[in-house]
Amino acid sequence: MAEMRYREALNQALAEELERDPNVYLMGQDISVFGGAFKVTEGLMDRFGEKRIRDTPISENTIVGIGVGSAMTGLRPVIELMTINFSLLALDQIINHAAHVRYMFGGQVSVPLVVRMPQGAGHQLGPTHSHSFEALYLHVPGLLVAVPSTAADAKGLLKTAIRDDNPVIFIEHETLYGQRGEVPDDPDFTVPFGLAAIRREGIDVTIIGISRMAQTAERAAEQLAAEHGIEAEVIDPRTLRPLDLDTILESVAKTNRCVIVEEGWPHGGVGANLAALIQEQGFDDLDAPVGRVTGVDAPMPYAKSLEQISFPHEQQVIEATLALFGERKRASRG
Amino acid sequence: MTENQLPAPEVSLDWLKSMTLIRRFEERAGEQYTRAKIGGFLHLAIGEEATIVGAVAALRPTDYMIATYRSHGQALARGSEPGRVMAELFGRVDGLCRGRGGSMHMFDLERRFMGGFGIVGGNLPLAAGFGLTSDYLGNEDATLCQFGDGASNQGTFGETLNLAALWSLPVVFMVTNNQFGMGTSLERHSAQTNLQIKGEGFGVPGLECDGMDVVDTWSVTKEAMRIAREERQPVLVEALNYRFRGHSIADPEDYRTEEEVLAWSKRDPLVTFADRLTAEGILNDEQREAIDLQATETVDAAVAFADASPEPEPSSLYDDVYVLSDQVRGWYSADHRGAGVQKGEDLS
Numbered sequence: 293m294a295e296m297r298y299r300e301a302l303n304q305a306l307a308e309e310l311e312r313d314p315n316v317y318l319m320g321q322d323i324s325v326f327g328g329a330f331k332v333t334e335g336l337m338d339r340f341g342e343k344r345i346r347d348t349p350i351s352e353n354t355i356v357g358i359g360v361g362s363a364m365t366g367l368r369p370v371i372e373l374m375t376i377n378f379s380l381l382a383l384d385q386i387i388n389h390a391a392h393v394r395y396m397f398g399g400q401v402s403v404p405l406v407v408r409m410p411q412g413a414g415h416q417l418g419p420t421h422s423h424s425f426e427a428l429y430l431h432v433p434g435l436l437v438a439v440p441s442t443a444a445d446a447k448g449l450l451k452t453a454i455r456d457d458n459p460v461i462f463i464e465h466e467t468l469y470g471q472r473g474e475v476p477d478d479p480d481f482t483v484p485f486g487l488a489a490i491r492r493e494g495i496d497v498t499i500i501g502i503s504r505m506a507q508t509a510e511r512a513a514e515q516l517a518a519e520h521g522i523e524a525e526v527i528d529p530r531t532l533r534p535l536d537l538d539t540i541l542e543s544v545a546k547t548n549r550c551v552i553v554e555e556g557w558p559h560g561g562v563g564a565n566l567a568a569l570i571q572e573q574g575f576d577d578l579d580a581p582v583g584r585v586t587g588v589d590a591p592m593p594y595a596k597s598l599e600q601i602s603f604p605h606e607q608q609v610i611e612a613t614l615a616l617f618g619e620r621k622r623a624s625r626g
Numbered sequence: 627m628t629e630n631q632l633p634a635p636e637v638s639l640d641w642l643k644s645m646t647l648i649r650r651f652e653e654r655a656g657e658q659y660t661r662a663k664i665g666g667f668l669h670l671a672i673g674e675e676a677t678i679v680g681a682v683a684a685l686r687p688t689d690y691m692i693a694t695y696r697s698h699g700q701a702l703a704r705g706s707e708p709g710r711v712m713a714e715l716f717g718r719v720d721g722l723c724r725g726r727g728g729s730m731h732m733f734d735l736e737r738r739f740m741g742g743f744g745i746v747g748g749n750l751p752l753a754a755g756f757g758l759t760s761d762y763l764g765n766e767d768a769t770l771c772q773f774g775d776g777a778s779n780q781g782t783f784g785e786t787l788n789l790a791a792l793w794s795l796p797v798v799f800m801v802t803n804n805q806f807g808m809g810t811s812l813e814r815h816s817a818q819t820n821l822q823i824k825g826e827g828f829g830v831p832g833l834e835c836d837g838m839d840v841v842d843t844w845s846v847t848k849e850a851m852r853i854a855r856e857e858r859q860p861v862l863v864e865a866l867n868y869r870f871r872g873h874s875i876a877d878p879e880d881y882r883t884e885e886e887v888l889a890w891s892k893r894d895p896l897v898t899f900a901d902r903l904t905a906e907g908i909l910n911d912e913q914r915e916a917i918d919l920q921a922t923e924t925v926d927a928a929v930a931f932a933d934a935s936p937e938p939e940p941s942s943l944y945d946d947v948y949v950l951s952d953q954v955r956g957w958y959s960a961d962h963r964g965a966g967v968q969k970g971e972d973l974s
Contacts, residue, residue: 317762343762349792354751354785361755364740365690367762388745389752397733397741398724399946433947457949 294477298440299469301447302332302408306370308479309454310340313368316454317344319355320372320408329374330410330469352378356385356407363405363459364393370454376411376425376463390459391434402457408450410464412504412555413592413603422592422599424556426502429461430532430565436460436485437532441506443473445530448483456485465504486534490543494523497549497613500540501528502562505553505585505604512553512609520614532562537569544574549616551583555603558586580616585609630841635908641683641840642903643917645675645896648699650921651708652871654929655698655715655729659875663933664715668729671699673870676895677802678703680835680843681770681865684851690738690756690769692749695730697742700772704739706732708924709931718935725938726946746807747780749773750799754786757795761858768796768855770847776807778824779816787860791829794858798850799825802837802865808873809881825862837867838895867895 296304309316318333324347327334337345348355352373359369373379379386390403413422429437436458440446446464453460475481491501491510494517501509506528513524525543529536544550550570552563563584570582587603632638652670659668671678674696682703685691693700701711706722714721715729723733730744740756743749753771760767777783778801790797801824807815818824822832835846843865850861868890872879879887903909 315762349785349788351785351789354754354782354789357748357751357782357786358755358758358789361752361757362759362762363755364752365756365759367759384745384748385751388748389743393741394949395946396723396727396731397735398722398726400723400733400735402949436948457951 293474295472296443296475297469298443298446298464298471298473299330299332301443301473301475302450302464303334303336304475305447305450305454306333306336307339309370309451310336310344315366316368316370317346318370318372319346319348319359321348321350321374323347323372328372330466332408332469333372352381353385356382357389359405359407360385360389360393360403363403364401368404368454370406370408373407373409375421375466376409377421377423379407379409379425386429386435386459386461387432391432395434403459404457405459406450406453406462407460408462408464410466410469412465412467413587413599414467416594416596416599417592418594419591424503424554424587426463426532426554427556427561427565429463430562431560434459435533437463438485438530439463439503439532440530441465441468441501441503441528443471444475445483445489447475448481449485449530451482452485455482463503467504483530485531486536487530488536488539489528489530490525490539491528492524492526494525494547496522496547497524497551497616498540498543498547499524499526499609499613500550500552500566501526502532502552502554505555508604508606509553509609512606512613515606515610516613520610522613522617524613537573540566540570541574541577544570545577548577548579550578551585551609551612551616553585553604553609555587558584558589561586580618583612583616585612630839630845632841632902632906632908633844638903638908639913639917641679642900642909643921644679644703645840645899646917646921647708647924648675648678648702649896650918650925651698651702651711651928654925655712656871656875658715658929664729665717666728666730667695668715668875669696669873670871670875671696671869673890673895674802674804674837674867675699676840676899677837677843677865677867680840681772681800681847683840683844684847685770686767688738688767689851690740690753690767692740692753692756692769693742693772694746694749694774694777695742695744697732698729700742701732701734701739704734704737706734706737706739708928712928712932713935716932716935717937718932719938720931720935724942747773747777747782750777750780750782750786753797753799754790754795757790757797757860758793760796761793766855768798768851770798770800770851772800772802774807775801775803775805775812775821776810776815777801778821779807783824784828787825787828787830787862790860795860796854796858797860798847798854798863799830799860800847800863800865802867804867804869806869806873806881809877811881822862822864830860830862832862832864834864834866837865838893838898840895840899868893870894
């Protein structure tokens with residue numbers, strides 16, 4: 293194990309895959325000479341050259357489309373969009389083309405493409421630079437969606453994404469880039485898609501955290517144990533497509549309660565989707581309605597005082613969890 | 627315009643056969659549509675045969691060709707089996723895309739016909755992607771990308787031409803100017819109506835060809851492909867042509883006059899080319915009739931083949947949504963999950 297930052301883990305994954313497969317190449321705005329807006333690709337141009345680490349103009353839709361075309365004809369592009377906000381400009385190529393080309397042409401081609409991009413609020417960047425869009429991409433059949441929340445997962449999932457033959461939406465988090473974590477040394481270390489991580493074991497409630505919110509959920513769980521005597525099991529799905537629903541349902545069967553925490557908007561969100569799946573398939577296991585903690589139903593404001601109350605923190609997770617226990621649990625503590 | 631010299635007689639006759647096949651195929655497709663054998667939209671290429679056949683004739687078999695939602699003709703010209711094209715229109719399992727794509731989404735990888743695409747302008751970035759692959763692998767393949775005059779107003783037009791020129795990609799962009807973006811005439815949708823110069827500001831020089839003349843289209847496209855392939859310089863070719871039918875079958879054509887259609891129909895690419903071959907002693911009336919008859923018979927067989935082909939099994943609905951592998955073992959969709967083995971999970 294080596295300790296490194298999330299961004300360094302991503303950089304290592306890219307370098308190892310570039311080394312392993314000559315058809316892997318990187319493309320994006322300011323990823324080469326500049327080293328990436330968040331320095332994820334730093335040093336790669338010196339090592340692999342401009343042919344494989346390609347700076348692009350600011351043309352998101354066309355960058356993704358070139359990736360799709362080159363993937364259809366044998367290359368394995370890894371595209372960096374500077375942030376997930378800008379991926380809205382590329383929705384036609386991501387949805388109509390990357391996700392659908394294989395299906396609509398009867399399986400004649402595949403699109404081994406990775407689109408990497410960070411999301412998330414907390415840097416006072418206002419309405420157009422603070423989105424969380426995992427729910428948007430989760431919606432689309434044909435795409436795989438990864439949401440790593442640790443350095444090890446960032447590396448292991450990215451390597452899997454690059455080796456997979458499907459288009460992968462790889463959602464990083466701006467706040468996590470500088471965070472350190474233990475990462476296995478083994479150069480063949482990968483993390484499979486569709487395998488959730490149980491971050492904390494518990495018997496009283498299942499808390500599912502998406503992307504950065506897996507960490508928020510973990511911290512909330514520690515407080516719930518210390519201050520309320522509630523032992524929460526914290527699950528990080530790590531990939532939303534494919535989704536490890538089995539691990540979630542097994543946990544809910546044990547705890548009989550569930551709270552889902554995400555940074556994005558509530559309507560049509562990941563939590564809405566998971567809550568539907570859990571009630572459809574685990575209804576008899578539930579002792580309370582599935583709880584959701586989400587970003588607020590408004591664009592992201594600039595003012596720090598407003599921004600900080602616009603996405604979930606530990607306190608909201610704790611309150612949503614306590615609400616599932618009603619008076620009974622509180623009374624039993626008395 | 628100085629008339630181009632004809633290629634070898636057998637090549638000329640092949641082109642005439644190919645154009646005739648497209649014409650008869652499209653006429654039959656229109657007829658089958660009215661009989662409800664074909665669903666959705668149906669965009670016919672009647673009138674545009676010279677642009678298709680001339681352009682395809684300028685390609686090597688290893689070159690990539692990519693087109694629009696009006697793409698039956700491109701598939702046929704590239705050599706796809708007419709029966710499989712018709713079966714795709716009928717939504718049958720033997721269709722080129724197993725009934726997943728339909729009229730707007732033909733595709734034949736084996737012949738490097740890289741697709742018809744339903745989103746106007748959506749195919750341009752993909753063409754640059756094919757060009758990037760050729761460049762990356764260091765081979766001599768080049769790409770021809772056809773799109774309509776309407777697509778020249780999309781953001782992808784400027785974005786892609788800029789990138790193709792910036793990266794010296796071997797791609798020829800061919801805007802088939804059939805005078806209308808659906809029902810909006812060129813002068814009502816593009817401030818610059820001389821489309822061949824629309825790429826100059828992006829570093830993509832333009833050429834023009836008479837899209838009603840198969841020889842001229844071939845000659846200009848061939849030169850454009852040479853420039854793209856050898857000089858690594860993308861080129862924009864404007865092919866001037868006219869579609870004789872509406873935008874799609876469901877088009878009342880209120881936006882143009884009968885006189886205009888009649889004037890263009892005098893330049894019917896099929897008739898003018900056959901007349902020229904006759905005048906130059908390559909084609910006699912008997913052969914001319916035989917070519918037509920052969921095309922009709924091929925189309926008859928295509929319809930029979932499509933009719934005989936089964937409809938896709940409901941159990942195949944989820945095929946090819948994903949490449950199934952160790953990572954994506956099964957189907958995780960909410961509506962498909964049950965107690966049993968999931969789609970693709972049984973790998974035995």
